[in-house]
Amino acid sequence: MKAPAFIESIKRRMQVQKKRLLTIVAAASASAMLVAACGGDSASSGGAAAPEAAVYEGPVGDGEGELNILAWPGYAENGTTSPDVDWVTPFTEATGCKANVKVFGTSDEAVKLMQGGGWDVVSASGDASLRLIYGDNVQPVNMELTPNYADVFEGLKKQQWNSVNGQAYGMPHGRGANLLMYNTEQVSPAPDSWSVVFEGDTPLAGKVSAYDSPIAIADAAVYLMATKPELGITYPYALDKDQFAAAIALLEQQKGVVGEYWNDYLKQMAAFTEGTTLASTTWQVVANALQGEGVKVDAVKPKEGATGWSDTWMIAKDTPNINCAYKWLDWIASPEINAQAAEYFGEAPANSKACALTANKDHCAIFHADQQDYWNDVYYWNTPTTACLDGRTDVECVPYSEWGTAWTALRS
Amino acid sequence: MTTTTATHRGFWYRHPKLQLAGLLSAPMAWLVVVYLGSLLALFLTAFWQVNDFTSQVERTFTFRNFQEVFTNPAYYGTVFRTVSIALLTTLICIVIAVPLAFFMARVVRPRYQAVMIAMILTPLWASYLVKVYAWRAMLQPESGVIAWFLQPFGIGGPGYGFIGIVITLSYLWLPYMVLPIYTAFSRLPNSMLDASADLGARNGRTFRSVVFPIVFPSIVAGSIFTFSLSLGDYITAQIVGGKLLMLGNVVQQTYVTNLPFAAAVSMIPVVIVLAYLFAVRRSGALDNL
Numbered sequence: 001m002k003a004p005a006f007i008e009s010i011k012r013r014m015q016v017q018k019k020r021l022l023t024i025v026a027a028a029s030a031s032a033m034l035v036a037a038c039g040g041d042s043a044s045s046g047g048a049a050a051p052e053a054a055v056y057e058g059p060v061g062d063g064e065g066e067l068n069i070l071a072w073p074g075y076a077e078n079g080t081t082s083p084d085v086d087w088v089t090p091f092t093e094a095t096g097c098k099a100n101v102k103v104f105g106t107s108d109e110a111v112k113l114m115q116g117g118g119w120d121v122v123s124a125s126g127d128a129s130l131r132l133i134y135g136d137n138v139q140p141v142n143m144e145l146t147p148n149y150a151d152v153f154e155g156l157k158k159q160q161w162n163s164v165n166g167q168a169y170g171m172p173h174g175r176g177a178n179l180l181m182y183n184t185e186q187v188s189p190a191p192d193s194w195s196v197v198f199e200g201d202t203p204l205a206g207k208v209s210a211y212d213s214p215i216a217i218a219d220a221a222v223y224l225m226a227t228k229p230e231l232g233i234t235y236p237y238a239l240d241k242d243q244f245a246a247a248i249a250l251l252e253q254q255k256g257v258v259g260e261y262w263n264d265y266l267k268q269m270a271a272f273t274e275g276t277t278l279a280s281t282t283w284q285v286v287a288n289a290l291q292g293e294g295v296k297v298d299a300v301k302p303k304e305g306a307t308g309w310s311d312t313w314m315i316a317k318d319t320p321n322i323n324c325a326y327k328w329l330d331w332i333a334s335p336e337i338n339a340q341a342a343e344y345f346g347e348a349p350a351n352s353k354a355c356a357l358t359a360n361k362d363h364c365a366i367f368h369a370d371q372q373d374y375w376n377d378v379y380y381w382n383t384p385t386t387a388c389l390d391g392r393t394d395v396e397c398v399p400y401s402e403w404g405t406a407w408t409a410l411r412s
Numbered sequence: 413m414t415t416t417t418a419t420h421r422g423f424w425y426r427h428p429k430l431q432l433a434g435l436l437s438a439p440m441a442w443l444v445v446v447y448l449g450s451l452l453a454l455f456l457t458a459f460w461q462v463n464d465f466t467s468q469v470e471r472t473f474t475f476r477n478f479q480e481v482f483t484n485p486a487y488y489g490t491v492f493r494t495v496s497i498a499l500l501t502t503l504i505c506i507v508i509a510v511p512l513a514f515f516m517a518r519v520v521r522p523r524y525q526a527v528m529i530a531m532i533l534t535p536l537w538a539s540y541l542v543k544v545y546a547w548r549a550m551l552q553p554e555s556g557v558i559a560w561f562l563q564p565f566g567i568g569g570p571g572y573g574f575i576g577i578v579i580t581l582s583y584l585w586l587p588y589m590v591l592p593i594y595t596a597f598s599r600l601p602n603s604m605l606d607a608s609a610d611l612g613a614r615n616g617r618t619f620r621s622v623v624f625p626i627v628f629p630s631i632v633a634g635s636i637f638t639f640s641l642s643l644g645d646y647i648t649a650q651i652v653g654g655k656l657l658m659l660g661n662v663v664q665q666t667y668v669t670n671l672p673f674a675a676a677v678s679m680i681p682v683v684i685v686l687a688y689l690f691a692v693r694r695s696g697a698l699d700n701l
Contacts, residue, residue, distance in 0.1 A: 108467070108668030115468060135466035214669070260572055260654040267651065270545075274552050276572070385465050399464040404669035409486040411657050411665070 053136070053317060055167070058145045060326045063097040067324040070113055070122040072311065074345040075173065076101045076332075085344055087337045095331070097324035106213070106263075107381070114138070120319040121328050123173055125309045126161030127215055127381040127400070133169055138314040140167045145326050148333040151353045155372050160389065161382050162312040170312035171329040172350035174342045176367065177308035177378045178211070178219065179299040181282035181290075183272065194223045194302045196279050198254050205257040209271060209280035212261035214400070214407035215381055218307045219281060220247040220254070222379060226304035236307065237382040238390035244398040244406070251410055261411070272297055284367060285346025305377030342367075451682070458675035467669050477676035487662070491680060494659045497577055498642035502635045504582040505589040509634065510627070513590050517597035529594070532587050540584070544651045547580040548572075551652055572654035580652050581642045588641070589634035596630035632695045639688060643681045 069076045069088075078101055079086035088099045102119070104110045107128035114122055114137045124132055132138045143149040149157075149171060156162075156172040163169055182191055187204065197208045198220070210216055221236035224246055233243050259277060262268040265286045271277035273295050287299035313332055315325045331337055335353035342349035343358045348369035355364035368374040382389060388397040398406075424431050461474050481487055516528045535543065550557045551572060559569025570576055600623065608618040646660025657665075659681055667674035 106668070111467060112668050115466075131466045135463075135468055212665075255655065258655050264650075270548065274555065276553055383465070401462055401464045401467060401670055404666060405480070405673065408662055408665050409484055411655070412486040412490040412662060 053139045055140045055142045056145070056322055056326070058142060058326075060145050060323050063095045063324040063327060064321040065096055065098060065324070067097040067099045067321050067328055068118060068120045069099055069101045069328065070110060070119040071101055071103055072123050072125075072345075073103050073105070075123045075311075075341060076103075077341075077344065085340075087331075087340050091328065091331050091337075095324065095327045097321070097327060099328075107215075111135070111137075114316065117316070117318070120316050120321045120325045122314050122316070123311050124170070124314050125311050125381050127383050129161050129169065129312050129314060130383040130385075131400075132314060133164055137317055138169060139317045139319075140164075141170050141315055141326075141329065143168050143171075146171060146330040146333065148330050148335070148338075148351060151335065151351045152333060153350060153352055153370070153372075155375060156310060156350050159310065159380070161310065161380060170314035171333050173311040173313055173332060174338070174345070174347040174349050175308060175310040175375070175378075175380065176284055176347040177301055177306045177375075178281050179284060179287065179306060180279065180302050181272070181287050181297055181299040182279040183275065184296045184298050186275070186278050190298065190300070191279065192300065192303050194219070194304050195227075197257075197281070198223055198250060200253050200256055202257055204278050206259050207276065207278040208254070208257045209260055209262050209268065209277040210251075210254060210258055211281050212263040212411070214403040215307070216281070217244075217247050217251065217403050217407060218379065218381070220250045222307055223304050224250060235390035236379050237384045238388040238392065238397050239384065240388065240392070240395040240397055244402075248406055248410060255410065269293075283346070288346055288366075301374070301378070305379065308375075308378040308380050310380040339363075342369075454675050454678060457672050458679060460672045462670050462672060469671055474672075477673045478679075480673065481676050481680070487677070490657055490659055490662055493574070493656065494643060494681075495684065497574070497581065497658065498639045500578045501581040501585065501642045502589075502638045504578065505586050505638045506631055506635065508582070508586060509589040509593050510631065513593035513597050516590075517594050517600075532590050535583075536587055541647070543584060544580055544648050547576070547583065548652050551576045551579070572652050573656055574653075576652040576654070577649055577656065577658070580648050581638075581645060584648070585638040585641050588637035589631075592630040592633045593627060596627045600626055629695050632692045636689065636692065640681075640685045643684060 074081075076088055076099070077085040078088035078099065088101060091097065092099055102113070104113060107125050110122055110124060111128050111131050113119060114132055115135065122128075122132070122138070124138075129138075152172050156175065158166060158168055162172065180191060180194060180197065182196070184190070187196070196202050196204055197210065202208065211219070217239075218236040221233055221239055221243070224231055224243070225233045225236065228246065231243050231246055233239065239247060260271065262271065262277075262280065265283065268277070268280065268282065268286055269290055272280075272290055273293065282299055284299060287297055290297045313329050315322070315329070319325050332341065333351055335351050335357050338349045338351040339354035339357040342354060343360065343363050346367070348364065348367040349355065349358075352370065355369055358364065360366075364370055384397060384400045384403060386396050386399045387393075388395065457469070458477050459473050459475070460469050460471050461476060462468060463470055516525060516532075520528060551559075551570060553559060553569055553571035556569055559571075562569055570579065604622055604626075605618060608622045613621065644660055646658055646664050649656060649658040649661055653661075659677060663674045663678050666677065
């Protein structure tokens with residue numbers, strides 16, 4: 001990422017911040033009011049049974065002329081961030097579907113917006129996708145209607161977070177791992193373990209940072225899988241009461257050495273540039289941006305493995321623009337567009353043919369797009385549920401809502 | 413033509429209540445429906461619960477949220493911290509604003525008064541985020557301006573945390589404290605000061621018995637701004653607060669996954685501000701806003 005793009009990203013982040021401010025106000029008042037006034041029957045979707053929704057049979061006909069897109073920043077660029085970065089306008093030109101893009105900042109925000117309705121497609125991470133499926137907000141997707149699906153990496157197809165009972169629920173977009181970033185000048189030897197950010201006796205005490213989200217509990221679980229095998233954790237998103245308590249205890253211990261938490265990559269970049277943070281979880285894109293600025297950092301996937309994300313484009317259940325939605329899913333997964341989007345955001349593309357089309361020919365190598373063994377110990381964000389995701393039936397696992405309250409209590 | 417006008421005027425003249433209703437219905441609707449209505453909805457939301465899995469609000473009555481907020485010791489600390497930050501910020505603003513406002517209103521020559529007011533107001537024109545990020549740079553633990561300034565004295569900078577939040581918030585809300593106090597000082601009649609001097613009071617006595625009682629309601633008025641703005645802030649804590657959370661951050665962290673819980677938490681600052689307003693209403697501050 002070059003400097004001008006970085007400046008653009010700062011501006012964009014600030015807009016996002018402002019939007020968040022508005023969202024708070026809106027969510028605190030308006031949505032509360034809507035729920036109060038409209039008296040929706042949201043309670044009816046409480047069960048965790050897989051919804052039975054009809055799959056669109058196609059064929060994909062002419063577009064309806066409109067498509068409302070809900071996307072992570074950098075996933076559906078229409079030229080407003082930078083005139084050079086635009087794959088939405090060509091989509092409109094090719095299909096006649098006029099696209100309205102709204103950007104969200106967290107998975108939780110995406111879920112909330114989808115529950116509100118009015119959006120046709122959404123780029124959902126694994127910690128949002130299942131909530132959307134079981135909340136009956138999205139519909140299954142007929143992958144035969146999207147030819148580009150054939151070229152998607154096999155390791156991304158019909159996974160736990162984008163399918164139910166073998167039925168696909170969307171088009172993979174790209175994936176990345178949450179890495180350990182460290183200052184190469186001040187941290188030596190180079191760390192190969194998460195211990196530098198978790199253990200109380202770390203030499204970096206006070207200069208450690210951690211991701212500020214309930215999903216960070218899974219980071220602790222990944223570390224415990226390697227260091228405390230007696231806990232029997234096999235999947236970091238399936239924690240029973242004891243395992244969960246162990247993860248929280250580890251995070252309490254980590255809190256003692258944390259200087260600050262980050263949930264905004266701009267803030268993390270500032271902390272590494274200043275030197276107030278020397279080691280932290282991060283995304284590859286942040287490490288690249290910092291290296292581009294001349295800051296001495298490196299990012300590694302520690303030996304314990306890591307959490308990560310794998311994003312999926314999903315279609316809203318009641319969309320009136322079904323043809324445009326299918327056209328978008330196929331468009332975003334096409335080699336050219338997938339290459340642009342993945343390279344702009346800084347992640348591994350989902351389409352195997354995208355690797356040949358990136359501007360930086362090393363992109364797929366840097367992001368390990370085609371090395372399946374790299375991803376074997378990457379645990380993609382998922383939504384913890386009461387029914388343990390690792391298949392255990394003799395215990396109940398701690399659901400995501402309790403992850404949320406536990407995290408807030410930990411941080412308070 | 414004249415007759416119609418007369419009739420028309422006569423209609424409104426004969427229906428003063430209708431006239432009043434026409435004038436007030438729009439703002440009252442705004443106040444009651446949008447403003448108080450949303451507060452009420454927020455309050456009601458705090459009694460519902462969410463689906464464990466999908467985070468959707470389920471309209472089942474429960475006290476669980478309030479119970480969690482008021483019985484989990486983790487949140488006591490946050491409430492105490494937030495109130496302390498708001499009080500300390502208010503105090504610092506008062507300490508800076510009173511002499512400053514006095515200087516502006518009574519000492520500076522009138523032609524420079526406008527300039528000074530402009531200088532006080534200018535920061536309000538800059539983006540909130542830019543100002544907070546600027547403070548982040550200044551508060552930087554080892555290399556920031558403040559740390560550099562304190563180095564010769566052998567003291568480290570405050571870094572990110574409680575003090576950082578208080579300093580930044582004091583900077584942000586200072587204009588809201590200066591302006592009402594400035595107005596009070598400039599309204600202070602010279603004749604009263606003369607009378608006080610004529611009766612033999614020295615400066616200290618004049619300040620205590622004449623100036624302070626007149627200015628006090630304005631200080632309280634300013635404190636309502638600084639206190640309530642600090643109480644609800646969460647972005648400053650995010651940027652310069654290190655790992656500290658304020659109440660606003662708790663709301664921000666939970667409102668998507670657990671809206672009813674966030675609603676219960678957000679009732680705390682509402683109650684605190686109402687209590688504060690109740691406590692200061694006798695000072696006459698509410699007439700000075």
